[in-house]
Amino acid sequence: MPEFSRAVIDIARHVMHKREAPDQGGLLSGQDPTAINTNDPLRLWIVQVGVIVLTTQLLSLVLRKIRQPKVIAEVIGGILLGPTAFGRIPGFTKHIFPEDSRPFLSLVANIGLCLFLFLVGLEIDAAVIKRNARLSVTVAMAGMCLPFGLGAALAVPLYHTFIDQSVKFTNFMLFTGVAYSITAFPVLCRILTELKLLDTTVGIVVLSAGVGNDIIGWTLLALSVALVNAGSGLTALWILLICVAWTLFLLFVVKRILHWLARRTGSTRDGPTMFFMTVVILLLFGSAFFTDIIGVHAIFGAFLAGIIVPREGGLAISLTEKLEDMVSIIFLPLYFTLSGLSTDLGLLNNGITWGYTVAICALAYSGKFGGCTLASRFAGFSWREASTIGSLMSCKGLVELIVLNVGLSAGILSQRVFSMFVLEALLLTFMTTPAVSLLYPPEMRVRVDAHSAAHADGAQGTEGAAQRAEGFQQGREDDGERRSRFTVVLDKIEHLPGMMALTQLILPPPPPYSEPTHALSSTLEGAGSDSAKKDEISLLDNSSSAVSIDAIRLIELSDRTSAVMKSSNAETLLNTDPLLDIFTTFGALHGISVSNSLSIVTFDDLGSSVTEHAKRHDSQLILVPWLPPHYSVDSNQASEPTSNDANTNANATTNTGAITPRIAHMQNPFEALFKSASGPDNADVSVLHSQFVRSLFASATTDVALFVDRHMPGGPKLPHGGTYRLFVPFFGGPDDRLALEFAAQLCANPRISATVVRVSKRELELAQSGGSMEKSQIIADDQAAAAGGQSTIHHNTMFPDTVYAHATTQTRLQSETADNIAWSRYTHPDAASDPALAPALSRMAFSEVGTPAPLRYIIKQALSMSQAALDERSRLLVLTGRSRRLAVENHHAELKSVMEEHGGGVANEVKRTVGDVATSLVVSGCQASVIVFQATVSAE
Structure with a gap:
C-alpha cells in the first residue's frame, strides 16, 4: 500500500537492473524521443510534463471566464488525457504515457502531493476556529454526520453491485463515508475570495467550518488507511496509537522547537532563512516517511508538518510563496493526470451504472447541503444565508479526489466506482460558484466591518448613500462646500510620497502662527491664559476633525495559494501592513482621522472594488496615485547639456542648463509610461x-x-x-x-x-x-x-x-x-x-x-x-x-x-x-x- 516508499523501491530496481550505457545519439541516430528509457527517464518525463501543463493551462483559461477554480481544469485535463478521450487515439497512451513510465510519474506526483498537503496544513489556522467556534462547530459537525450516514447507506448497494467481495465492506463503507463528508478547504478559500465573501458573516462561518471539516476528514482518512493496511484489529489499534503519539509529539514538542528556531534565525521578522527552510523541508518529508512506514498514508504526515509551522509574522504565508508555484504548475497537474489515467468515463455505459452515478451525485449534494443548511438555520441565519452555507460546504474539489485515489491504490474502489465518484466531485465543485451567485447576490450580503458590526448592502443603504451624495453634489454647486471625506488608494510603497504630499495639500488652513505666540506671551504675563489655551485647542481640534481619510490598500488576487491565505488573514494584514502603518502615522502627525481598509481582489475587480468602497464610506473624492515605473538613472548623461532641440519650438525655451526631453529620458519617470521605445517591461507596467x-x-x-x-527618486531635487x-x-x-x-x-x-x-x-x-x-x-x-x-x-x-x-x-x-x-x-x-x-x-x-x-x-x-x-x-x-x-x-x-x-x-x-x-x-x-x-x- 505505501505508494511513496514503493515508488522509490521500484525506480531503484529499474536502475539496478540495467546498467549498460544506452545509445546517446538521440534524434540524429533515429531514436524515438518518446521511447521509454528506465535508466534515463528525463526525456519522456519532459514530454509528459509539457503535454500535461499545456492542456491544463488552456482549459483553465477557458474555465476562468465562467469563474471556475483551476482545479476543475486540472481534473478535466487529467480525464481528457486518460482513456476517456485522448487515450482512444491509437498510439497516444503507448508513446506519451507508457506503463513503464508510470513509476516515475507516480514518484514525482506523490512528492508534489506531499508538498500540497503541507501547503494545506499551512493554510489552516486554528485561531479561525477559536474565533467562530460557536457557529462553525455546529455547521461542521452537521456537514460531517449526515453525509457520512448517507454515504454509508449508499455503500451497501454499491458494494454488492460493483465491488469485489474480497474487499471488506467496512473498509469500503469508511472510504465512501469519508468521500461524502469531506470538504475541499483550499478550493473553498479560493471561491470565497473570488466571490468577495470573506468579510461576510456567511464567509466567516464557512471558512471556520471548512477548517474543522478538513481536520476531521484527514483524521478519518488516516483511520481508514490504517484499517486497510492492518492485518487484524490489534494491528490497526497499534497503528492508530503510534499515529496519535506522532501527532502529539509534533504538536507539543516539535512545534515549540520550530517556534524557537524561527525566532532565533529571524525568520518571523525577515521571512524564512535558508537554514529554517532546510529544517522545515526535512521535517516535511521525514514526517511523511514516518506516517507512510507505519501504515498511514504519507500525505497525513505532510499535513501535520504544515500545521505545526509558526504563523507569527506571516511566516506561513512566506513559506507558501516559496513553494506554491512549482506545486501548482507542475506537481498537482501531474497528480491529476495520473488520476485521469485511472478514470474511464466510458465504463459508465449502462443504465444501472448511470442510475447509481445520479444517486451518488444527488445524495452527496443533498447530504452536505441539507445538513449544513439546517444547522445554519438553527444557528440563526436566514434561509438564504443558510442555503448559501450549504452550497459552499458541498464543494469537493481535489480533496475528495485525493481520498478516491488513495482508495483506488489500496484496491478498495474499482475502476467503475472510482469513475462515478470522480464525476460526482467534478459536478459538485462546478456547481458551487453559480449556486452561490444565485442564492446570495451582492445586494443581499451582510458584511462585518472593522468594528465587528454587521451591516447589509441593501437597497436602503444604497438609497441613503445616493441621497447623501446627491445632497453633497447640490451643496457643492450651490454653497461651495469643502470636500472633507477622501478615499486614498495605496498599491505600492512608491505611492506613499505622492499621496502624503497630496494629503497635506487638502488639509484645512492651519491657524495663524501668531496666535500661539500671543497665547504664550499672555500666559507669561498671567493674563487670559486659560482662554488663549482654549482657543488654540479648539482651532487644532477643528483642523484635525475637518478632514477624514479612508486609506484602502489594494492587493491583487492571483492564482497563488499565498494570495488566498492573505485574504483569509486580511484582519491581521490590516494591522501589520507597512504601507497602511506609515500612512496612518503620517495622518496622526498631522491630526487627520485615517481609517484603514484592505481589499484583495482579482485584477478585473480592482477598479470596482475601490468604487464600491468609496460609495460605502460616502467618500467625496477618490485620490489615485500613478504607478511609478522602473527606470535607471545615468547621472553623467542626464547632466550633459545639449542644444540640439533648442529651436524646436518657442515654448521649449527654458533656463540655461535645462534638460531636453530627448536627453532626460533616464531621469524622467514618465519615459517608461509614454515612450514606446523605453522597453517592454515599463510599457507593460504602464498599460x-x-x-x-x-x-x-x-x-x-x-x-x-x-x-x-x-x-x-533620481530626478530633480524638490x-x-x-x-x-x-x-x-x-x-x-x-x-x-x-x-x-x-x-x-x-x-x-x-x-x-x-x-x-x-x-x-x-x-x-x-x-x-x-x-x-x-x-x-x-x-x-x-x-x-x-x-x-x-x-x-x-x-x-x-x-x-x-x-x-x-x-x-x-x-x-x-x-x-x-x-x-x-x-x-x-x-x-x-x-x-x-x-x-x-x-x-x-x-x-x-x-x-x-x-x-x-x-x-x-x-x-x-x-x-x-x-x-x-x-x-x-x-x-x-x-x-x-x-x-x-x-x-x-x-x-x-x-x-x-x-x-x-x-x-x-x-x-x-x-x-x-x-x-x-x-x-x-x-x-x-x-x-x-x-x-x-x-x-x-x-x-
Whole structure:
C-alpha cells in the first residue's frame, strides 16, 4: 500500500537492473524521443510534463471566464488525457504515457502531493476556529454526520453491485463515508475570495467550518488507511496509537522547537532563512516517511508538518510563496493526470451504472447541503444565508479526489466506482460558484466591518448613500462646500510620497502662527491664559476633525495559494501592513482621522472594488496615485547639456542648463509610461496600471483625482520651501469645473496660490485652415481608436469613457452655460452669499486667452511657471480635467503634432487614461506634477 516508499523501491530496481550505457545519439541516430528509457527517464518525463501543463493551462483559461477554480481544469485535463478521450487515439497512451513510465510519474506526483498537503496544513489556522467556534462547530459537525450516514447507506448497494467481495465492506463503507463528508478547504478559500465573501458573516462561518471539516476528514482518512493496511484489529489499534503519539509529539514538542528556531534565525521578522527552510523541508518529508512506514498514508504526515509551522509574522504565508508555484504548475497537474489515467468515463455505459452515478451525485449534494443548511438555520441565519452555507460546504474539489485515489491504490474502489465518484466531485465543485451567485447576490450580503458590526448592502443603504451624495453634489454647486471625506488608494510603497504630499495639500488652513505666540506671551504675563489655551485647542481640534481619510490598500488576487491565505488573514494584514502603518502615522502627525481598509481582489475587480468602497464610506473624492515605473538613472548623461532641440519650438525655451526631453529620458519617470521605445517591461507596467485606472474611471460614482507625481527618486531635487503654485488650464466641461473647484479649496491654505487661465480655441483660425473637414476626420479617428481600446480594458463600462461626444447645439449650450456660471462664481464672487471664498480668491489670478493652438500655449505657460517656481523655491502643480466625457473640444490633431515635435510616442491606453492635456504636459518635458480630475457624470 505505501505508494511513496514503493515508488522509490521500484525506480531503484529499474536502475539496478540495467546498467549498460544506452545509445546517446538521440534524434540524429533515429531514436524515438518518446521511447521509454528506465535508466534515463528525463526525456519522456519532459514530454509528459509539457503535454500535461499545456492542456491544463488552456482549459483553465477557458474555465476562468465562467469563474471556475483551476482545479476543475486540472481534473478535466487529467480525464481528457486518460482513456476517456485522448487515450482512444491509437498510439497516444503507448508513446506519451507508457506503463513503464508510470513509476516515475507516480514518484514525482506523490512528492508534489506531499508538498500540497503541507501547503494545506499551512493554510489552516486554528485561531479561525477559536474565533467562530460557536457557529462553525455546529455547521461542521452537521456537514460531517449526515453525509457520512448517507454515504454509508449508499455503500451497501454499491458494494454488492460493483465491488469485489474480497474487499471488506467496512473498509469500503469508511472510504465512501469519508468521500461524502469531506470538504475541499483550499478550493473553498479560493471561491470565497473570488466571490468577495470573506468579510461576510456567511464567509466567516464557512471558512471556520471548512477548517474543522478538513481536520476531521484527514483524521478519518488516516483511520481508514490504517484499517486497510492492518492485518487484524490489534494491528490497526497499534497503528492508530503510534499515529496519535506522532501527532502529539509534533504538536507539543516539535512545534515549540520550530517556534524557537524561527525566532532565533529571524525568520518571523525577515521571512524564512535558508537554514529554517532546510529544517522545515526535512521535517516535511521525514514526517511523511514516518506516517507512510507505519501504515498511514504519507500525505497525513505532510499535513501535520504544515500545521505545526509558526504563523507569527506571516511566516506561513512566506513559506507558501516559496513553494506554491512549482506545486501548482507542475506537481498537482501531474497528480491529476495520473488520476485521469485511472478514470474511464466510458465504463459508465449502462443504465444501472448511470442510475447509481445520479444517486451518488444527488445524495452527496443533498447530504452536505441539507445538513449544513439546517444547522445554519438553527444557528440563526436566514434561509438564504443558510442555503448559501450549504452550497459552499458541498464543494469537493481535489480533496475528495485525493481520498478516491488513495482508495483506488489500496484496491478498495474499482475502476467503475472510482469513475462515478470522480464525476460526482467534478459536478459538485462546478456547481458551487453559480449556486452561490444565485442564492446570495451582492445586494443581499451582510458584511462585518472593522468594528465587528454587521451591516447589509441593501437597497436602503444604497438609497441613503445616493441621497447623501446627491445632497453633497447640490451643496457643492450651490454653497461651495469643502470636500472633507477622501478615499486614498495605496498599491505600492512608491505611492506613499505622492499621496502624503497630496494629503497635506487638502488639509484645512492651519491657524495663524501668531496666535500661539500671543497665547504664550499672555500666559507669561498671567493674563487670559486659560482662554488663549482654549482657543488654540479648539482651532487644532477643528483642523484635525475637518478632514477624514479612508486609506484602502489594494492587493491583487492571483492564482497563488499565498494570495488566498492573505485574504483569509486580511484582519491581521490590516494591522501589520507597512504601507497602511506609515500612512496612518503620517495622518496622526498631522491630526487627520485615517481609517484603514484592505481589499484583495482579482485584477478585473480592482477598479470596482475601490468604487464600491468609496460609495460605502460616502467618500467625496477618490485620490489615485500613478504607478511609478522602473527606470535607471545615468547621472553623467542626464547632466550633459545639449542644444540640439533648442529651436524646436518657442515654448521649449527654458533656463540655461535645462534638460531636453530627448536627453532626460533616464531621469524622467514618465519615459517608461509614454515612450514606446523605453522597453517592454515599463510599457507593460504602464498599460496594466492604466487599465486599472480606466476601470476605476469608468465605474466610479464619485469624483476621482489621479495624481501624476513627477518628482521621483533620481530626478530633480524638490525645493525645500513649503509653498505651492497651482496652474489650472480651464477649457470647460465637468472635469475642468471640478479642477477649478478643487483649486479654490486648496487655495484656502495661505501657502498655496493659483493661476487659472480660461483657454478657448479660435474658430476663425480653424476655419481658415479647412478645420471643418479636419475636425470631422479627427472625431472619426478618435472614435475608431476608442473602439479599438475598449477591447483591451478589463471592464465593460456603462458608457464610453474614451469618446468625445458629438458637439450638438444643445450640448454645447449646456456646457457653455455651466462653464460661464462656474467661471463667474470665482471671477465675480458675491461676498454676501459666499464669504468663505474670499481668502482663497485673494490668492488666485484669473485670465482668459484665445489661441489657435491651446495645447502649445498650455505647455509654454507650464514651462515658464515651472522655472519661476524653482526660482521661488516652491513647487508647481497642474490641475486639469481628464475631459474624456462631455467635452466639446477635441485636441487630437494638435496633440499628435506636439508628440511628433517633442519626439515622444504615447501608448494609446495611457493617453486615453490621463487625457490629452496631461499627455501634452508630460510629453513636453515639464517637470510639474499633475492632478487629472474626472467629475461624476450620471448615465443620463
